Amino acid sequence: MTTAVPPINEPDPSALICPRDQVGPCAVCGRKTHRYGRGGCPLCQWCAPPVMEQWGPDVHYISTRGKN
Numbered sequence: 001m002t003t004a005v006p007p008i009n010e011p012d013p014s015a016l017i018c019p020r021d022q023v024g025p026c027a028v029c030g031r032k033t034h035r036y037g038r039g040g041c042p043l044c045q046w047c048a049p050p051v052m053e054q055w056g057p058d059v060h061y062i063s064t065r066g067k068n
Contacts, residue, residue, distance in 0.1 A: 005046045012044040 014034035015023045024035030028047040034040050043051060 012046075014039075014041075014045065 008029055008031050011023075011032035012026070012034070015032045018034040018039070019037070022034055022037040022040055023032050024040075025031070026033045026035070026044040026047050027042040029044060031044045031046075033044040035042055041048060
């Protein structure tokens, strides 16, 4: 059973339950998602599965921000 992907203007459900300052655009489609902070991911729930399928479950996101 496949779930239809909602329009881009509808946020990822994760964006609705996290603090507002942790919401940002999905790196692929631009949909609002829980992107920052603990539990954040740069991809929404619809863009993440194809990436995880390609790279496997051990993919980790590395921060490119400099340490101050």
